[in-house]
Amino acid sequence: MGFFDIFKKKKNDEQREEDEKGFLNRLKEGLSKTSSKLVGGIEAIILGRKKIDDDLLEELEELFITADIGVNTTIKIIEKVKNDVSRNILKDPVELKNAIKDELIKILSIDNSLKKVDTSPFVILVVGVNGTGKTTTIAKLARMFKNNGFSVLLAAGDTFRAAAIDQLQVWGDRIGVPVVKQSEGSDSAAVIYDAVESAKARGNDIVIADTAGRLHNKFNLMNELKKIVKVLGKSVVDAPHEVLLVIDATSGQNAIEQAKRFKEDVGVTGIVLTKLDGTAKGGVIVGIVDETGIPVKFIGFGEKMDDLKPFDAKLFVDALFEQQR
Secondary structure (H helix, E strand, C coil): CHHHHHHCCCCCHHHHHHHHHHHHHHHHHHCHHHHHHHHHHHHHHHCCCCCCCHHHHHHHHHHHHHCCCCHHHHHHHHHHHHHHHHCCCCCCHHHHHHHHHHHHHHHHCCCCCCCCCCCCCEEEEEECCCCCCHHHHHHHHHHHHHHCCCCEEEECCCCCCHHHHHHHHHHHHHHCCCEECCCCCCCHHHHHHHHHHHHHHHCCCEEEECCCCCCCCCHHHHHHHHHHHHHHHHHCCCCCCEEEEEEEHHHCCHHHHHHHHHHHHHCCCEEEEECHHHCCCCCHHHHHHHHHCCCEEEEECCCCCCCEEECCHHHHHHHHHHCCC
8 A cells, every 4th residue: 555554543453443344334335326336237137147148248238338337448347257258267147246346456456555755745736627526625635644644735726716715725724734825816836836835945744736627628728737737846856746636426437538638638646536425426437447547546435524535446346345245
């Protein structure tokens, strides 16, 4: 887990096991709709089947596509199943469920540790389209880092809306984290640059910068993000150290195109998947990771401040599949 080891406070084994059980239960609750759609669908397809044949695989393919896993990733998984069947690795439909589970874990299990740097502050740029929950996600991240001993500063880089600046300030006050801001209409890159310079002067460990929500197909707005990335590199070596794309799980297949474009334009290093608790489309994260190679770094599955956690592929898939037991 690398960097995420910082989130493991020194507790005895009993306390840690109790915390993990509590988190797993909350995650299972948050994933209930996705689990019902995907895993419940798998179980319905294999129920009463004696063999893995073309009809079963066709139904499975249709399920994966409707569960927002994505066409390309669906084809990849089905081809893997076909290959295992032809080699007699897979024979019984009952075994199919576990085989699919293992394949999902494999797809999602790419290195998602935060970048290790020797410079300070550590700069995180948060991007995404409108309505994904960027500002709330930033507040949750800031609280998480603060609770683990880091000093955090927030940059109100969404200067398109006065409400966005005010919202970030409210969150900053609530969690006890300073916010660097300017007036509505100010240059976003200048605000974020000033925030980083302020963090350097104050000795803050981490800067988390908000940005205005923008559609991935709006050329001028994406160019503004490129400008921010360029300006940050002049303030701190290799900054931004992380570019986190916040994706709303309810957006389904469109999220894959979002991730591709943001990665191409601003070098997204990680996904934060939000609103998992309100959708049956959580399977989209499999397609995003498979098609873009961008790791999931955090997931959000509720309204509470501690309902944002570092992503663990095995724990996520376990929670998804244990729903239907």
